[in-house]
Amino acid sequence: MSKGARSGLLLGLAVLFAFGTWLAWSFVIDDAFITFRYSRHLAEGFGPVWNVGGDAVEGFTNFAWMLWHGLFASFGAENLVTVAKVTSVVLGGATLVLLVRATDGVGAVVAGLAFVLFLPTYFHLNSGLETVAFAGVLLRLVIVALHVIDEERVFDWEPPLLLLLLAMLRPEGLLAGLPALAVWFWYSRRIPTARWGLGALLVVGAGYFLWRWIYYGQLLPNTFYVKFGDLAASSEWAGRTALALAPLLVLTLALLVVKGLWFKGALLSLTVVATYAPYAVSGLTMDYLHRFAYHAFPVLCLGAGIAVAAIGHRLASAAVGAVAVGWVAVTGAIAQGLPTIANYGVDLQRAHVAIGQGLAEAGLPEEARTLAVSDAGAIPYYSDWRSIDYIGLNDEAIAHGADPTTVVGKARPTVVIVTSYRPEIPGEMYGLDVRAATAGYQLVARIQMREDYWQNVFVLPQWAPQVSTAVTASTDAARLTYDQGRYELTVDRWLDRVSGR
The missing domain is CATH 3.40.190 (D-Maltodextrin-Binding Protein; domain 2)
Known part of the structure; x- marks a missing residue:
């Protein structure tokens, strides 16, 4: 794909992205204000606590997201909802650019269209939560690992930093990012800066974990003890996710049998499995519009784009891509709970x-x-x-x-x-x-x-x-x-x- 064609594609996708963002702009989820309350108390000098002067309790699962909004609150920002929305829109736009740049030809079209035509994307952008940030950071970490597989030079500090950010956005991010980090380190293990980067990750990560364990007195955020554990809901979640994202899942798995791409397919597939594993074995609440499945959604868009580009035959690639994009566009538009969520903000x-x-x-x-x-x-x-x-x-x-x-x-x-x-x-x-x-x-x-x-x-x-x-x-x-x-x-x-x- 020429530079001009790629720029034209990005422009068209950006128009769709902006329109979808506007459609869902009124939405914000009640849970986001839990994080904002901790952020405001942190900015006011009381620490990340629920009640000022009360026992410290970690009633949120997105520490880095809480810190980010605490930073803005400390500078006097009063509307943290807008801070969250703008942050997510910027990161969502960056995710779109990453998808289009990481694939080529019809693959770039498929990856980009699947992302922008999936209606839940825009509600997650506007929710006030870390969903889009998590998905974007995970995608970037996977793309860095793919560059390493292609023997392209990467910044050795970036993968450890991305994994740390992912784990601080949500605790299960540590598991989600491990396959990509393992690939990067295997290829870079003889580079001194890579070893130093991994060592720094272990030190900083252990320090963060020890601090929050001492400060809050629990191994996991308090919400994990309330929201997780309903195993009966696990199979239902897995079934809904598999149905909604079926073509993307199939195309990503198909890379495992494509000569020259099987290793990339293994990385993408393992990332999806590692991301979804915690959700597939524990009952989830607040899983509106495939919220937790969305964490690996851009990775699946990337996998589908790579697989479609590998087909080779232009007509066949276009047909398969059209089915994949059309499927996720429809399943997103008829997602369970859409009427409730579409009106939830007002x-x-x-x-x-x-x-x-x-x-x-x-x-x-x-x-x-x-x-x-x-x-x-x-x-x-x-x-x-x-x-x-x-x-x-x-x-x-x-x-x-x-x-x-x-x-x-x-x-x-x-x-x-x-x-x-x-x-x-x-x-x-x-x-x-x-x-x-x-x-x-x-x-x-x-x-x-x-x-x-x-x-x-x-x-x-x-x-x-x-x-x-x-x-x-x-x-x-x-x-x-x-x-x-x-x-x-x-x-x-x-x-x-x-x-x-």
Whole structure:
């Protein structure tokens, strides 16, 4: 492919990329605000903690992502959502460039189109989480290893640094990047700078692991003790992933039998296996729009591009490539949960964000700003109240088996917020005995997020008037601003909104 043709392809793909990013710009996931809360407390000098002055608990899995946003917060950035979105868009664009430059001819077209036509790409770009950053760093590490296989010179400091960043973005990143690092080191083992680079990786990595073990007191982030372990969900996840990405998986595996490419195929295949292994043996939550499968999605796009280019016959290559691209475009567009996710951002604004902002404006004294909540994201972040997360993501005791009702009852927070999936108050939610936990409280607000989701705000009587006034004012204003009275979970509501209807 000539330089001009490659530039033209990149320009066309960039237009599609920009359009997809705009379509999903309103989306942000509630979990992202957990990380932002830690980032803000770090920037304020309290350390990466959930509650200022409380026990240190690691309620996030993306340490490097938390540090990155903490850096911006320390310089006065107030809108960390925008920081996260812009960072992911830049890294997503870099990923697209890497894909097109790492393949040739029809392979570059297939790799690039598969990436930009997969609709979940744009929701992961805008989610506020580290998903796209993780996928981009993993792709770069694999490409560096491919350069080494082709006997091209690489910077010896880059692979260890990429692996360290990958492991700090998510703990399982260490496993995902090991095949590529092993290939690089095998080819570079006689180069002194490569040995020094690997040694530095081991020292810095061990130091980081030891620090966080001492600081947080656990081998793994607290969330692993809550979210992982449902083996019954593992086969379902593997089946959904295999179906959604079938042509990319098949083409990548096909490289194993192509003369001259089998070693590259082995590297790509092992990387995918190593990336997916932790998810395939443990039940996952918050796996919206193939979120965890997306971690190796660009690697699969690369594998498919290399395989299609290797076919040789132009018509056959185009046909196989069209099937692969069309398949992932369709499976992405019909992904389970798309109607919920497409409308999630505005629904979050008129419920969780508005509640958190209302609590912050209630004017309660510092000692009364205490909260118990199950959706430990935007509400604790915007209120910045001392919070009990009774699911346990940010509470070590609950994560390790303590009864949420006992924990909440002992703390007696000013506000208890109970999620429900129907208009009625539930008897139990996430292990919390609602009647027992809210005995003596007043129900001051019931805020609907979407057609099957409510937040019920209970407040101690002495603070009920202030909280009720502030939260009602905030949520009423948000309800009029965001999708005015529309709560249905449909793609049509999303399309009406982005089209201005």
